[in-house]
Amino acid sequence: MDSQDRIRRLLNYKNLLYQLQNLGFIKVFSDNIADALGISASLVRKDFAIFNIAGSQKGGYHIPSILLKIHDILGKNEIQKIVLIGAGRLGSALLNYGQILIDEGIKIVAAFDIDPGKLDEKAAVPILSMNSLANFISENDIHFAIVTVPESSARQVMDILKAAKIQGVLNFTSLKVKSTDATIINNVNIEHELARLIYMVRQKNREPDD
Amino acid sequence: MDSQDRIRRLLNYKNLLYQLQNLGFIKVFSDNIADALGISASLVRKDFAIFNIAGSQKGGYHIPSILLKIHDILGKNEIQKIVLIGAGRLGSALLNYGQILIDEGIKIVAAFDIDPGKLDEKAAVPILSMNSLANFISENDIHFAIVTVPESSARQVMDILKAAKIQGVLNFTSLKVKSTDATIINNVNIEHELARLIYMVRQKNREPDD
DNA sequence: TAGATTGTTAATCGATTAACAATC
DNA sequence: TAGATTGTTAATCGATTAACAATC
Numbered sequence: 001m002d003s004q005d006r007i008r009r010l011l012n013y014k015n016l017l018y019q020l021q022n023l024g025f026i027k028v029f030s031d032n033i034a035d036a037l038g039i040s041a042s043l044v045r046k047d048f049a050i051f052n053i054a055g056s057q058k059g060g061y062h063i064p065s066i067l068l069k070i071h072d073i074l075g076k077n078e079i080q081k082i083v084l085i086g087a088g089r090l091g092s093a094l095l096n097y098g099q100i101l102i103d104e105g106i107k108i109v110a111a112f113d114i115d116p117g118k119l120d121e122k123a124a125v126p127i128l129s130m131n132s133l134a135n136f137i138s139e140n141d142i143h144f145a146i147v148t149v150p151e152s153s154a155r156q157v158m159d160i161l162k163a164a165k166i167q168g169v170l171n172f173t174s175l176k177v178k179s180t181d182a183t184i185i186n187n188v189n190i191e192h193e194l195a196r197l198i199y200m201v202r203q204k205n206r207e208p209d210d
Numbered sequence: 211m212d213s214q215d216r217i218r219r220l221l222n223y224k225n226l227l228y229q230l231q232n233l234g235f236i237k238v239f240s241d242n243i244a245d246a247l248g249i250s251a252s253l254v255r256k257d258f259a260i261f262n263i264a265g266s267q268k269g270g271y272h273i274p275s276i277l278l279k280i281h282d283i284l285g286k287n288e289i290q291k292i293v294l295i296g297a298g299r300l301g302s303a304l305l306n307y308g309q310i311l312i313d314e315g316i317k318i319v320a321a322f323d324i325d326p327g328k329l330d331e332k333a334a335v336p337i338l339s340m341n342s343l344a345n346f347i348s349e350n351d352i353h354f355a356i357v358t359v360p361e362s363s364a365r366q367v368m369d370i371l372k373a374a375k376i377q378g379v380l381n382f383t384s385l386k387v388k389s390t391d392a393t394i395i396n397n398v399n400i401e402h403e404l405a406r407l408i409y410m411v412r413q414k415n416r417e418p419d420d
Numbered sequence: 421t422a423g424a425t426t427g428t429t430a431a432t433c434g435a436t437t438a439a440c441a442a443t444c
Numbered sequence: 445t446a447g448a449t450t451g452t453t454a455a456t457c458g459a460t461t462a463a464c465a466a467t468c
Binding site for chain 2: 002004007008011012015038073074075080082088089090092093094096097100101104106143144146167168169170174176178184186188189190191192193194195196197198199200201202203204205
């Protein structure tokens with residue numbers, strides 16, 4: 001398993017290369033990528049080597065080729081189907097990302113909610129009853145779920161997903177869930193991100209005294 | 211500057227200790243914390259040492275004391291005022307976190323939007339015109355902003371914030387912004403989090419072949 | 421005291437960087 | 445060819461872990 005940081009950088013490379021491509025660039029040097037992302041050129045070349053991305057000593061790296069390769073690494077060749085649990089404010093915000101995600105090979109195929117008032121089977125992305133969740137997952141061979149329910153029902157939802165053999169969960173609840181052999185959990189904790197930002201700023205303000 | 215990972219762990223310690231406190235615990239050993247968080251006891255003790263959190267060889271660590279100390283480290287003694295730019299779906303989802311954040315010493319004091327239809331000066335958290343953003347920041351001595359505008363206006367908003375000398379930004383747009391000497395940026399990229407989750411699962415599924 | 425845990429030092433591990441030979 | 449860049453190896457750096465003396 002490659003380090004988390006390396007995967008994060010891979011996504012940053014992808015974004016930057018898309019932008020360069022839009023500007024009409026065809027080739028780019030490790031040095032330029034390094035400058036743009038604020039990392040060292042050695043690290044760029046090392047990352048590329050590890051991901052089996054090859055360049056040439058003449059023109060550096062060929063952008064379309066790298067992008068194809070990165071797509072391949074990220075599994076964007078086949079569309080990844082995802083269900084979203086919890087169609088509250090955060091959930092519907094994510095549903096709204098729809099088109100952007102599809103461009104990235106990710107498709108939210110259905111949402112689920114306990115509130116009968118929110119159900120809408122006819123919507124572009126249908127909002128279905130929580131009761132049908134387990135069945136939907138197995139019938140449609142879903143491997144991924146995004147969880148945006150209130151913390152109070154988070155545990156229960158996680159148990160359903162685990163029983164349904166979901167392989168990956170993007171968890172927005174503040175319930176801290178650990179990955180298991182069967183299910184990988186990616187916890188996104190917005191309060192933590194805010195707290196971390198505040199800490200870093202306070203830390204920086206204190207630095208001059210050092 | 212402590213490593214990012216160390217700060218992340220600090221937040222996990224805080225969460226765990228709160229839960230233990232709710233269960234009526236008063237003391238806890240590094241070993242138990244390590245088990246609960248899936249890290250080593252050495253690392254827990256090292257982290258605590260670096261954050262100046264002291265225990266005793268008799269009863270381990272005294273939960274109320276650690277929590278006070280962590281609060282202090284995170285700056286939760288004084289309320290941190292934050293503005294939110296972009297009152298769309300994601301923005302209002304965050305506004306809804308209101309009470310939870312206040313418990314953590316974080317208060318969203320105002321939101322801003324370009325859409326005149328969304329303005330509401332009388333709301334608990336007023337939604338104000340984008341035009342008044344720069345003034346509001348200086349008059350109320352605001353240091354932090356959460357940005358949840360569409361990517362199309364992200365650059366513009368960042369420029370306003372930078373001009374207004376905001377010190378910390380939690381950026382939810384896909385515009386990748388770099389920290390500067392004056393402003394620390396914490397980028398939360400939901401698409402990247404999803405892509406990373408998918409990558410990790412695919413990687414795991416491939417592993418048995420190794 | 422005997423046993424157990426912290427705090428800290430030294431050892432290990434892994435990731436990043438520097439350097440440079442190979443190559444175009 | 446001369447110059448510049450990749451790919452890779454060795455050196456460095458920092459973070460984690462193991463070990464254990466000090467302490468309760």
